[in-house]
Amino acid sequence: MSEHKIDLTVNGHRHSATVEARTSLGEFLREGLGYTGTHLACEHGVCGACTVRVDGVAMRSCLMLAVQANGSEITTVEGLAKPDGTLHRVQQALKDNFGLQCGFCTPGVAITLATVLEDNPSATTEEMETAMSGHICRCTGYQGIRRAIRQLAGEAA
């Protein structure tokens, strides 16, 4: 199994590491660097729980290899809130609307919605719901997530 040296930035912190070629980015972030906020729930690209932002793009970290992230800037759920603890508006909207229960799917949901809004701060409800359709949540029946999306789009939740 070949090993590779990679350098990358996660939530503003620079990291260097040697990884096996087969290690997924998600596994590396969790086990290698301790960013356990990223969750792996299917490891085959369907559920969205593992979503992180790689160079501004929402990526499924279970489908991307750590070596592919060499040189990248990555944001995980740990990096969404301000250093003073102020929640990102996506996090706040999820909290305001009971958008999570067990919280296992939540990191991926938060990253996806934050990325949509990063690309387009006035994204519509439809755009955010479409992005959300790539995420599975077993707990909430999506009610609170949908209300959070409406709040983020400036509609009545």
Added chain:
Amino acid sequence: MNYHASSVGATRYVGERTPRKEDGRLLTGRGQFTDDIQLPGMLHIAFVRSPVARGRIVSIDMGVAREMPGVQAIYTQADLAAIPVQMLSFFFTPIESPVTLLADGRVACVGDPVCMVIAESRAQAEDAAALIELEIDEETPLVTIADAKTGALVHPDKDDNIAAEMGDEDMLEEAIQPLLDKAPHVVTHTIRHQRIAQSPMECRACVASPEGSGEMTVWMGCQSPHLAARYVAHALGMPQESIRVIAKDVGGGFGLKNIPWREEVAVVVAARLFGRPLKWIEDRFEALTASSHAREQEVTLTIGLDDEGKLLAGWSDYACNNGAWPMGEDANIAVHMFMWPAYKLPAYGFVTRGWYTNTMGLGGYRGPWAMESLIRETTLDKAARKMGVDPVELRRKNLIYLPDQPVTSNMGIEVTDITPGECLEKLVANVDIAAFRREQAEARKEGRYLGMGIATYIEPTGSAGAMQPMTGETVQLRIEPTGKIVAMLSTHSQGHGTATTMAQVIADRLGVAYEDISIFEGDSAIGAFSPGAAGSRQGVIAGGATWKATEMLAEKVKAVAAHLSNASVDAVTIDGGMVHVEGAPEMSRSLKELAEIAYGEPARLPEGMASGLEAQFRYQPPPMTMTSAAHCCVVEVDAETGFVKILRWVSAEDCGTVINPGVVEGQIAGGLAQAIGQVLLEDMPYDARGNPLAATFKDYLMPTISDVPDFEYLHANTPSQTIGGMRGVGEGGAIIGPPTLVNAIADALAPFGELGGEAGEVTLPLTPSRILDVIEQRNVSGHQAPAEKAVAAPVAEEVPAETVAVSPETEPAPATASIDGDWDMTLKAPMGGQTFLAHFDTEGTSLSGYLSAPEGRQEFSGGTFEDGRMKFEVKVDKPMKVTLKYDLQATADSITGKCKMGMFGTAKVNAVRA
């Protein structure tokens, strides 16, 4: 007891949409799930699983695997057997199948764990696992319930493939059929429910770390760390204190994680054997194909109605697939117990069986008895269509309303305060059904097919005191010397938000700020035993415990303040963390000041009062608390594609005191989404060779945001008889959701014909192609209902073995031996085998004695003993009033026979000399 009376402080918390305490950590990636645990020296486990459904293990070649990098050990059952284990059901009764942690010489389903590889990394463990060669002498598997009825024994040491059975077949002929024969309207309906993979987003997970001398800390995805600790301790014969289970955050349970199962216990055993911390994280392929499954069942219900639409009698025949290794053999008696308490049905009978097959074992899933609502509500709608009456009117004629109560159901369940009728009225008052019918008629003219479905139900929640692990809940509460509040709870949240709701109760009843309360739970070292999230119980029981403990603490605070201020207790109030004395504002003190005195200067306390500001209360609620609801949904079925779109969904539920509407609605919504998945999407099919066919989330279709509409909620709030007045709400959506949606689809399809054809055999999920079967009146889906048609009356010859192991009537009468003295007797009762001590005294042909279990002792007399045949009756009150009629045959050292348990039918009995 009604919270509306008032909150203690000026700020009300109970009933508010208070933001959740759990969200802060979960939203920022600071939760602690089991896979987040890393320990020094920790090794990783991968299981080797059987690729075939049934067969004898010929050889296991581990030669290459052992040489793989990082591999530390490979265990088989022969290795794990060094530590004896007795697997138990949720009720802490022994599992009746010969289940072992790893396969013991035979495999009985695909996914059966055979070996366990321990390696330095998970990847290395998986690499080595892939190189282990299993040679299995493959046999023809039994996959379906129909297979189980005729095929070779799944467990060769059993008499038959019946894992569990209840009910009284004779009752059909004796009591029910005559009533059906006289009924002007008789409707029969069958539902075949697919197999469900519970699919919490966090798969199962376990880390076990051996510590000290024989102690163990275990992190486990579970539904109660207390129950998990007690289970492991019982299963391994260890003292409970030697096992500490920690489950800070768990990514959903839904019944799958009710009890630790083979893999989790194997991790604990292996950690003891190997002496190092071990971690197992199930992957999604394992979770889908090799975690216990749920729901696969077939039921036929026949009801008779009079010309006015009043129910006269009902009979049902129920079967569920237990797989090879169920988490407890189950005939699902609860389906029958809870089918009718909300309705006036004078006579009901049933047979109910669980069948062993060579498929993954049966586990729990939100509302395990939900089939009662699905079959009843869909049959009622079918009856309404056949009779040309309005489904709401048909329900009104038969539902129980508050003035009808107390009333005892045909299964002996007394209801005193249920509101299914009132919920239906509330629903109907808020949904303009007439307008919908006009819209529906207009739409049909345009070739658009709208449908409306309504369903009503009641749900038993907060059960305590009748079954082993279903206990009360304990709360320990303390005002710290800082003036802040700390609560240690027996609860557990896998998303339930118990820290939030319990803190709301404390804030409300004590008069302190929600933010000043810290809740600790999720660790068997914290608080006391409870089964956690199982049976919609935490809000009811822990809520009541917290309510009462907080009031006890508030009383103490007032007594201390009154004493210090020389005032009467009645003059003291607590608000916003301050303690005030009426008419003496200068006497106001903060809780911090009071706490400092209570802990640090006990001499200033009233004489005889314990120091500190602490309270503990264990709440034993009424045995059961009922929740009621009526739901309505509107769908549009696309006649071209068979696609169902849900347009509207309204819930009118009565869960008593609502602590937090956001949490309550979250529970309802989560259950409804699962219901939508069950009716339209999810399916874990098996092929004829016993292979599970949905191996990824691309095959197993979970509902996404585009499948779930906005839900509307109407809360009725009839306080229950518990402290605080709560009623449970955890499972309801998953119970009432399926019939509501199936009824709406059937209504939409009515112009084409009955869903499931005239025979009325509905197979779930209702995929677009199955819906096109109805629309196009041909077999679009390729799904053929199994040839063997379910009939209302059970056909005895179809059953391979007799109900009773040894039938007293046919067995040659042995020479009469004395039966006097003590016997260890086992009764195969609804909740698993019950073992107790039986003592018999004979005098001539008269028989008396007693049955004794830890829960109590029942004397009996007036029995008979002739030619070895023993007949006697015992009256019991728990969990319901029933007379047990024993009919047994004795030899010198064994007794076998049956026990007739009233409406619960017949159970097998055997006994050996104690």
